[in-house]
Amino acid sequence: xxxxxxPKDNHLLSVLPDAEWARxxxxxxxxxxxxxxxxxxxxxxxxxVYFPTTSIVSLLYxxxxxxxxxxxxxxxxxxxxxxxxxxxETMPNxxxxxxxxxxxxxxxxxxxxxxxxxxxVQRLLLRYTQALITQMAQTAVCNRHHSIDQxxxxxLLLSIDRLPxxxxxxxxxxxxxxxxxxxxxxTEAALKLQDAGLIRYSHGHIEVLDRPGLEKxxxxxxxxxxxxxxRLLPDLKAL
Numbered sequence: 001x002x003x004x005x006x007p008k009d010n011h012l013l014s015v016l017p018d019a020e021w022a023r024x025x026x027x028x029x030x031x032x033x034x035x036x037x038x039x040x041x042x043x044x045x046x047x048x049v050y051f052p053t054t055s056i057v058s059l060l061y062x063x064x065x066x067x068x069x070x071x072x073x074x075x076x077x078x079x080x081x082x083x084x085x086x087x088x089e090t091m092p093n094x095x096x097x098x099x100x101x102x103x104x105x106x107x108x109x110x111x112x113x114x115x116x117x118x119x120x121v122q123r124l125l126l127r128y129t130q131a132l133i134t135q136m137a138q139t140a141v142c143n144r145h146h147s148i149d150q151x152x153x154x155x156l157l158l159s160i161d162r163l164p165x166x167x168x169x170x171x172x173x174x175x176x177x178x179x180x181x182x183x184x185x186x187t188e189a190a191l192k193l194q195d196a197g198l199i200r201y202s203h204g205h206i207e208v209l210d211r212p213g214l215e216k217x218x219x220x221x222x223x224x225x226x227x228x229x230x231r232l233l234p235d236l237k238a239l
Contacts, residue, residue, distance in 0.1 A: 005030070007104045009053035011077045011233065012128060017120050024114060024121075028104040033057070035169055039080055039095040046089055046108050049081035054101030056162050059136075060094045069143060072135045073098065073155075075162020077229060082129050084108050085115040085122075099159060099168050127232045134228040142221040152189045153218035156199070156208060158225065166208040193217075 007028045008014040016024065033039075033055035040046070042062060050057070056075040062068045071093065074080055080095050080103075114121045135158075142151055152175070160166050175190075176183040190206075193199045198214050200207040208214065215222070 010051040035100040040091040056099035058098040150219040
């Protein structure tokens with residue numbers, strides 16, 4: 001189970017009732033998810049969905065000029081590919097690995113069949129989708145109204161919530177692309193957090209040293225997202 005070698009390291013898969021687990025588990029394929037790998041481009045047909053275990057995937061909207069901004073992150077609490085069961089067949093945005101690790105892939109046809117049974121899997125996925133939409137909306141608000149320092153704190157806390165450790169493998173350039181800001185702004189914000197003893201940053205590696213300190217510094221957006229995920233996806237044993 002350590003190192004993300006088990007599908008049930010993903011929260012959604014871990015709470016499936018026995019019958020649904022028995023139908024889905026034989027079709028899960030473990031994959032390595034290297035940093036920077038593009039899982040889907042905007043407009044790609046959804047042939048598979050992905051359940052991260054130790055990796056984190058960022059959902060980005062990319063403009064015509066190549067600039068981008070993150071709308072949500074998905075880790076071991078969720079899945080990549082909600083458009084599949086929400087009525088679409090293609091991805092509306094880019095999905096890129098922001099923290100390397102593992103994930104499990106499932107054929108899109110199999111998930112759709114399970115969703116249309118209108119049983120526990122459908123209820124689980126709809127509740128997850130509501131929580132993800134909350135994260136997307138709060139990210140938009142945060143990017144508009146809060147400082148880069150606060151955005152970085154939010155991003156770090158949401159990321160380590162989805163990892164088994166307090167360490168991230170991440171470049172400043174990738175963080176800048178996620179937040180939709182200049183790299184110099186990320187550098188300045190990261191140095192402030194490091195000088196305050198909250199993180200340790202070296203090239204391509206961030207370690208959170210003082211989580212309570214980050215929580216005191218972060219804007220309200222982190223708590224809003226965290227509460228909604230906790231409310232909708234506590235353990236879901238009563239599916």
